[in-house]
Amino acid sequence: MLPIHAVLDDLIAAVRQNPAVVLAAPPGAGKTTVVPLALLQADGLIQGRILVLEPRRLAARAAAERMAAMLGETPGQTVGYRTRLASRIGPGTRIEVITEGVFTRLILDDPALEGVSAVLFDEFHERSLDADLGLALARDSQALLREDLKLIVMSATLDMEGVSRLLGGAPVVQAEGRAYPVETIYVGRNPVERLEEAMARACLAALRDETGSILGFLPGQGEIHRVAGLVRDRLRDANVDVVPLYGALDKAEQDRAIERSPAGRRKLVLATSVAETSLTIEGVRVVIDAGLSRVPRFEPSSGLTRLVTVRVSRSSAEQRRGRAGRTEPGVCYRLWDEEATRGLVAHQRPEILEADLTGLALDLARWGARSADGLALLDPPPAGAFVEARGVLTRLGALDDAGGLTAHGRHLAGLPLAPRLAHLVARAAHGGDGMLGAKIAAILSEPGLGGRDVDLGERLRGLDRDRSSRAADARKLVERWARAGGRSAKASDEITPGTLIAAAFPERVAKARGKPGEYLLASGRGAFLDPTDPLAAEPWLAVADLGGGEARDSIRLAATLDPATLEPMMTTERRLSREPSGRRVMREARRLGAIVVEDRVVGTPDRGELVALLRAEVVEIGLDGLRWGERAAGLRARLAFLHAIDPSWPDVSDPALIAQAERWLWPLLDGVQSLDRIDDHALEQALRCLIPWDRQRLLEDLAPARLITPLGSAAIDYTAEGGPRVEIRVQELFGVTTHPMIAGGRVPLTLALLSPARRPIQVTADLPGFWKGSWAAVRAEMRGRYPRHPWPENPAEAEATTRAKPRGT
């Protein structure tokens, strides 16, 4: 009896009555194998087939084998499985265990899921993009085409309420888990000590203090090898095997890590998160967790996926800990302090929030959806990444300008590859060499396939020579992809590894900069190649894989490229330019993104071209590019003042002036070589064209350029804050008894009164009030400071002056 048996009756009753049911069951409950068989055997519940979705190929095959064994059969009879590489399905198969990616293709090909009665999503808590999408599409099918379809979401740890709500209030059935207790020991970590050093010490301590085999979790390959080296150097025990374990290892090496140790020997397995869920290691009693993992993060801005090292989530840490209690009580060492556990995030972020979404966008387009709105997704895809993904698809020709799927897009969606790689294969097939495209796609999707050379040509030769089982699997896929890529009668010699990479990743075309090994990518980023690498002598490269760096990226995989083949991708730009001699010429630049291939003089502009270019320049850089002097800027400010109090005066704001350029500015451009040849005076005269002739006089009355004073005049600043303003020495206003007004007496000028030495004294909008009021105090101070100037008691009746009394009188 497994814990799951206790809730089977409830589960089957819930499935009978509801279109969707959620089953929460921790590891060890036995849900994966027991539930599908129980559903199949329930009276009159399932007429057709049951699909069981697993996140990994290994898990799919293992589940099918265990279920078949429970029926006394082998896979391919009642229970079968289907993954990308292998399939055991027979005519009598009722339960098909498939990987999540297989399901996405299946439902896109047949949205009605003909012959399928139920879909079970196992390990849904892992929140892979395919599982999220698969559930959303299945839910859509259920609503529109298949009311009778049953959906069952199974999960170990997850906010079940969220999933239940997503499925229209689906009932939640809860089962117990089963595991042995695991004691947790917080070892802590000295922040100045290297991770490898701390881990090696913890491993040696565990080997000394504990029995059984040990599983250590580290973020990556580099750390694993460094820790293994340290432990081997210091270990004085010939009965311990130190074994690395990570995804890129050969299957034989992985098996060595997974097998139970022979009697009398112990094992220290140093692993990445691959050992968290995918693989079970025999005989582990001790887990040592460094608390870090390396995760991919997609940057929509650069279109690149980079690896970042992050602290594990609480659920990952629990999963790792649980690995010590599979077969007997165990112990877990954690390289952090207990309080730090509270600082960990609860779960790792779902893939849909982090990943490249071009595949998702293409699948949705094929489903007939331009966005993810209205689909049953726990987390909608981030808007920025989704828009970028659709942009990539448009550039590949998979979407048309209106956003709909093109014939090419339909073709790409039918290929079981990421859209850019599908495009690469389709392009190669169209040019007569689908096999070349498919091999490149394989090398790009499998790390280390064909060797480690940076030169894609070497890697292709390496793949052809490789006799390993991994290479054999890859070749099987390559042939399938090449067939699916389509066929073309005419072979074209334009199909080279370089042109194919450039077609799929145009922003990664690279041109050598001055220094050896330094390149500029079409995306505008810098990239670097070891100068001793033979490829570093190439002037042009098509870069297939880039390693993340802070300021620049390193080139991991690239192909040589004949720039002549780039012609169709280049853009041409004509522009007016000034030579050092001052002559205006037309230049033409040929460029590929940020890479300028050629920039040359193509002639002198004719009159019409010149005017058109100058107009374009104004529109592009705006009116600030003109030489506004005192006169033109002053007139503009006066007009702006009038417009603000009476909108029947012309609007002289930037947008309005550009909109009316035909009436004032464009006539000025005729015969001019450049915008800065238009002087202040010409601009002022042009602006006057905007004033109706019968208002020219009115302008002088309502918004005069200068204030007339008893001795002359003073400039009015119409741009001043708080309204038009005049700075003037106070003595020049002696004898003035009314405050100066403009705009037909409606607006008082702001008077900034100055001392004889032009120092500010006071600001007033009421001159008579000032004379009567604070003048007395100002006068007293001024008399002290400027004794030789007249400071009358009653300035309103005095005579204006700028002079001092003659010396000695």
Add this chain to the structure above:
DNA sequence: CTCTCCCT
């Protein structure tokens, strides 16, 4: 020993 992991 630059490159977590999975999948069509």
